[in-house]
Amino acid sequence: MSDVLDDDQQVRVRIRGLNKSFGATRALKDVSIDFRAGRVHALLGANGCGKSTLVKILSGYHEPDSGEISPTGHGARERIAFVHQDLGLVPSLSVAENLGLACGFTIRRGAINWREQHRRAQKLLDDYGIATLASEAVGSLGPAHQSMIAIARALNSLPESGGVLVLDEPTARLPVSEVDHLLQMVRRVKARGVAILYITHRLEEVMQVADEVSVLRDGAMVFHGPTSTIDKEKLVGLIVNKAIRPPAARLATAARGIEPLLTVRGLSGIRLRGVDLNVGRGEIVGVAGLVGSGRSELGRLIFGLQKARAGSIRLRHADITNLSTRALVDMGLAYVPQERRSGVFHGLSVAENSVLADFGQLMSRIGIVPARERRAADEVVRSMKVKTESAGTPIENLSGGNQQKVSLGKWLRREVQLLILDEPTQGIDIGARTEIFNTIRGVVETRKIGALVFDSDLDILVDFCDRIIVMCDGQVVGEYHGAELTHETINRAVYKR
Ligand SMILES: Nc1ncnc2c1ncn2[C@@H]1O[C@H](COP(=O)(O)OP(=O)(O)OP(=O)(O)O)[C@@H](O)[C@H]1O
Incomplete structure (x- = not known):
């Protein structure tokens, strides 16, 4: 040939x-x-x-x-x-x-x-x-x-x-x-x-x-x-092929005026050194920083995936430092990982995945009522605009981005207090991204919960967060809100050192 x-x-x-x-x-x-x-x-x-x-x-x-x-x-x-x-x-x-x-x-x-x-x-x-x-x-x-x-x-x-x-x-x-x-x-x-x-x-x-x-x-x-x-x-x-809705308006109130939800003080881990951080009720806080800045470690420490060496983490009035992830989920913490495959269970349908928010529930799913499952799936499919033939479709038949939407949507319908979102829209198309963040904004504001967003895409953080903290070498090196939230300011802060 x-x-x-x-x-x-x-x-x-x-x-x-x-x-x-x-x-x-x-x-x-x-x-x-x-x-x-x-x-x-x-x-x-x-x-x-x-x-x-x-x-x-x-x-x-x-x-x-x-x-x-x-x-x-x-x-x-x-x-x-x-x-x-x-x-x-x-x-x-x-x-x-x-x-x-x-x-x-x-x-x-x-x-x-x-x-x-x-x-x-x-x-x-x-x-x-x-x-x-x-x-x-x-x-x-x-x-x-x-x-x-x-x-x-x-x-x-x-x-x-x-x-x-x-x-x-x-x-x-x-x-x-x-x-x-x-x-x-x-x-x-x-x-x-x-x-x-x-x-x-x-x-x-x-x-x-x-x-x-x-x-x-x-x-x-x-x-x-x-x-x-x-x-x-x-x-x-x-x-x-349609108009993209503009990002929902961010909080007008300065961070100080918001009732505290998550309070982190002097938190240290392997790289992390003395981090202070607040997330208020109804607030979306972004965390920016280069690889190795301590960004992901902060998420892991808060969600109990890694032990803190010093400092404290409080959820409202409760000290949650070094609690197990299981206990933290029961207290209302939700963590949506960036790896979409770890956020959904292959072999199960869209409907089944929509009611599973953790492995514990997967194990006890014998008790799940199909009607409840169906309602949950309809809600996730509608709110996240998931492209699927039906709620009964196996999740692995959905495109990667649509699997990610189910992974995120199932947490949004749960009674959570704090959402920790690690690169939440990675692999999600440009049209769906704004819709998803507007949905997150709606949930955060109406239920007065908080969200902590880790994202390496500064445009996403700048468009959607009320406040952004910048990390470098395991420490918080800057905090920005209101008019300071521009791509240039955050970019400069991230690359400063
Ligand atoms: N094995 C399968 N069984 C049934 N439907 C499938 C299968 N594979 C893909 N599909 C469907 O075909 C369509 C195209 O999916 P595909 O995975 O090619 O999308 P994509 O453009 O790669 O999306 P993404 O950007 O989310 O990765 C989707 O509606 C998807 O649900």
Whole structure:
């Protein structure tokens, strides 16, 4: 078989007229795309529009109902390499070992030739400008470097003649400060003539790296063209296809006037040193900070996932320092993790997931009344605008973003006092994001509960929080509210040191 498609030397892989349905859901409708050498092709669309279905067809996980991928036979699939959100790296192994696991080991006299293995791994790293030693443990690298290793590993499996690299939301888990490193790598890969399919919800990145952009809506391609012919605003309109509601107004009252709900004093953990923090009733407080600032540790300490070494945490009048997570949930704390897969239970329906707010309830679910379950599911589906065929649909059949909405929605309908939200809208499309935060705002205000939001996306914090605290080196280094809440102010505070 020839290395390139006959009619266009630049097309590495071509898809034509792909259709895929799951029951009554038409996940892809007549989708055609050309993946061209040295071009970054961004694929955009709201949650559930069909992006992952397309990726799964490209990988051979799903067969299309009709349509064609060429070169035909296995030719196309051998030319496509994937980097999924879950990078599939083993943190305790070195970079060289991880690359060996995926690409094979060099054997000499019946044993692995480590010297050669390291040399080859280091060459691959150097070729792509990844400033890391092949001997380093993957777990000790920053998130952007881990992603780059996964990209290098994927590229290593492509044929010499070139292929297509599929990047599925490559920056979703990266702190803003690391996104640039990854985008630089994307540019380097592109410069070598690899075709890239770049799937994301982040339009900034599309404008920065993509040469062409396609937008899927309800499975159909509603736009395809060079990035230079479209702006961000038009893309949002194409993705969402309706007006986006503006963010709900933040609290007018200064933080001091609000009845206290959570009071943290002098809290210390492994990195955390003497943190003071208040969350008032009816207030949404954001926590900003770079990786290693202590942001996530603060969340873990409050939710009892880690023991405090000093200091106190009070929920209204109760001292909750170092209580077990179980006890804290009973007292009204809710923690929505950023990892959507740990927020929902596969094998159970949307309805069942809507009434489960913790593992304890999962174990005693024999007593759950279906009617109650159905009502809960209807409420979650309606308030979070979940795209699902029915409440009985298994949760794993929903798109990733819609699973995340169920994970969040089930907590919002519970009697909670304090919501701890870790990257709550990661993987959620730009249209649904505002709706979800407005729902959170509604719940927080009407029930007079509090919310603590950890997010690496400063725009999200600035748009939706009443107050933002900035952390650095395990300490609170700034607190902002009212007119001070601008992207520039918070950005400056986060990067100051
Ligand atoms: N195995 C399946 N069974 C039934 N329905 C499915 C299955 N996989 C996907 N779907 C449905 O197909 C549609 C497209 O889903 P897909 O996962 O491709 O969306 P997506 O664009 O990747 O969304 P997200 O941005 O949330 O990840 C959705 O309505 C989804 O519920």
